[in-house]
Amino acid sequence: MARITMREAISQAMWEEMERDPNVFILGEEVGVWGGSYAVTKGFYDHFGGERVRDTPIAEAAIIGAAIGSAMTGLRPIAELMTINFAFSAMDHIVNEAAKLHYMFGGQFVLPLVIRAVGGGGRQLGATHSQTPDAIFAHFPGLKVISPGTPADAKGLLKASIRSNDPVLFIENATLYQVRGEVPDGDYIVPIGKSTIQRPGKDVTIVTYSKGLEISMKAAEELAKDGIEAEIVDLRSLRPLDIGPVIESFKKTNRAVIVEEGWKSYGVGAEVSSRIYEQAFDYVDAPVVRVAQKEVPLPYNRALEQSALPQPADVVAAVREVL
Amino acid sequence: MDKAKLLDLYYQMVLIRRLEESGAELYQAGKIGGFMHLYIGQEAVSTGLIAARQPQDRVITAYRDHGVAISCGIPANQVMAELMGKSTGISKGRGGSMHMADVTRNFWGGHAIVGAHLPLAAGLALGDKYAGRDGVTICMFGEGATNIGFFHEALNLSKVWTLPVLWVCENNMYGMGTAVERASAVSEIQQKAEGYGMAHERVDGMDVLAVYEAAKKAIETVRSGSGPNMLEIMTYRFRGHSMGDPERYRKREEVKKWEEHDPIGVFHAFLTGNKKATAKALEEIETRAKADVQKAVEFAEASPEPGLDTLFNHVYVEEV
Structure with missing residues (x-):
């Protein structure tokens, strides 16, 4: 067990998979010579060479399209989008090709493809570079959408994603890159599509993922001071969505708050609360409350931006509301 | 080219023509649904082009794909069954007219978003280059696709990475109903290859042998490792863009003028004029093609619909 950052965990996952399987390669903007605009692929170019760590033009449709095509031939590309905000320039290839080609041709094409994209706000990057559009992508059958909240999950889920034969969108959060956590040694794999309890509790269920996990953990510490024990369910994967642990926890606590960074x-939150009402209506003791980003394009000004993003205090207030 | 191969090309072109004529009737009868785009008039392009490939060469195209499917060797039965949405169709009834593919025959679809398959073609070629195979990816698209960003991103990437792709523009002069000169800054599409430092050639697409010869040369040039190349193949579709086309954008006389250069008629004249075949031999081929289409229709009609219990098959490779 080593205590490493989320950035190191992601980097290790790719390094190990590239050492293990020569068909795994990376392509994207500044992934090679530069070392990755968030330094996640630092050292890769020198070690693996330019054929396997491929710098691309600034052309997102070409990056994702070429990744898809190469995956169809049996390679296992990891396509890095410099930020998830640039995914919109490749939207057709993510939605109309990656998510559909296996189905639409009767199973003939297999796309063992990973798209890594970093998102999230809180870094004063302005409205176009600060989005958390995860739910949009989770809307499409055919894609797997994963977004880890801990270094261990980041490593284990990314390794599972690289080995998956389905297209995976792996969404990271830039403000979590420096977060440290224990990561098991060796070939650590976390299966895709399994929610997990990150903190046990009995009074209220907090459902969250990615950056929301950090916010919710802080809120839970605050609540514990008043003797309120929140159970935190981390979805980790938005599609497939493993709702079982959420329902199980809710049947115990009868109260839920859903925390996400997106709008x-x-x-x-809309999806999860609906599933709670559909599957555990008889257990509802209070309306399910959602904590999320305020409905504005994120502003540049630090105070304005922070006021639009969900904070631990918002989660604490929401929990008090449902108790 | 030996006589047997010449006659096979003739058979293929007639088969595509008859299959699509039959498809049009079945569409009118309500037995084929969705959008359907006929290749009639353009048969020499896929026939000549694909005859020039080696087995390791991949083919990928847009939504006007029935002819390409036949040229790649997909049996007429499976093409017709896909048009009717049957479980025996080449895409098991999930793709329809615009989405046919056969990996076993190195045919990679059948893609319905204009230009979106060009970056995929770059990726297919990257796959071969990465693995050290000598296959060439032949990517077909209409001239209308050269105005969308995907075209430019894909051509640029293919050149920067020296990918083994032959870009083949089928210039039928209309993107739906908009004439090429109304939509493209240059109506001679091959000029666009200049911007990406690629060799290019314009070819008469109504002459199957001209297409074959140009393709043979271009494919082998790409295979030699010199990077991507472009062919602009001049052709014309005799039917509308799709089955629901009022054809207000062109005059009947224009279509008639092109019909005088019907690629099947041109090839027929070549074969008989050069004593490669008698008119009677060609008539026998036509009869055979017609019978094969009839068999394909019977096969498709008799084939089962996909079971409703298969609805969720192939959403993912792995259980979720």
Whole structure:
């Protein structure tokens, strides 16, 4: 067990998989010579060479399209989008090709493809570079959408994603790159599509993932001071969505708060709360409350930006509301 | 080219023509649904082009794909069954007219978003280059696709990475109903290859042998490792863009003028004029093609619909 950062965990996962399987390669903007715009692929170019760590033009449709095509031939590309905000320039290839080719041709094409993309706000990057559009991608059958909240999950899930024969969108959060955590040694794999309890509790269920996990953990510490024990369910994977542990926890606590960094409308919270009502209506003791980003394009000004993003205090207030 | 191969090309072209004529009737009868785009008039392009490939060469195209499917060797039965959405169709009834593919015959689809398959073609070629195989990816698209960003991103990437792709523009002069000169800054599409430092050639797409010869040369040039190349093949579709096309954008006389250069008629004249075949031999081929289409229709009609219990098959490779 080593205590490493999320950045190191992601980097290790790719390094180990590239050492293990010569068909795994990386392509993206500044992934090679530069070392990755977030330094996740630092050292890869020198070790693996330019054929396996491929710098691309600034052309997202070509990056994702070429990744898809190469995956169809049996390679296992890891395509890095410099930020998830640039995924919109490759939207057709993610939605109309990656998510559909296996189905639409009767199973003939197999796409063992990973798209890594970093998102999230809180870094004063302005409205176009600060989005958390995870729910949009989770809407499409055919894609797997994963977003880890701990270094261990980041490593284990990324390794599972690289070995998956389905297209995976792996969403990271830039403000979590420096977060440290224990990561098991060796070939550590976390299966895709399994929610997990990150903190046991009995009074309220907090459902979250990615950056929301950090926020919720802080809130839970605050609540514990008042003797309120929150159980935190980390979805980890938005599609497939493993709702079982959420329902199980809710049947115990009868109260739920859903925390996500993205906008509330049509978001992850909308999906999860609906499933709670559908599958555990008889256990509802209070309306399910959603904590999410306020409905504005994120502003540059630090105070304005922070006021739009969900904070631990918002989660604490939401929990008090449902108790 | 030996006589047997010449006659096979003739058979293929007639088969595509008859299959699509039959498809049009079945569409009108409500037995084929969705969108359907006929290749009639353009048969010499896929026939000549694909005859020039080696087995390791991949083919990928847009939504006007029935002819390409036949040229790649997919049996007429499976093409017709896919048009009717049957479980025996080449895409098991999940793709329809616009989405046919056969990995075993190195045919990689059948893609319905204009230009979106060009980056995929770059990726297919990257796969071969990465693995050290000598296959060439032949990517076909209409001239209308050269105005969308995907075209430019893909051509640029293919050149930067020296990928083994032959870009083949089928210039039928209309993107749906918009004439090429109304949509493209240059109506001679091959000029666009200049911007990416690629060799290019314009070819008469109504002459199957001209297409074959140009393709043979271009494919082997790409195979030699010199990077991507482009062919612009001049052709014309005799039917509308799709089955629901009022054809207000072109005059009947224009279509008639092109019909005088019907690629099947041109090839027929070549074969008989050069004593490669008698008119009677060609008539026998036509009869055989017609019978094969009839058999394909019977096969498709008799084939079962996909079971509703298969709805969720192939969403993912792995259980979720």
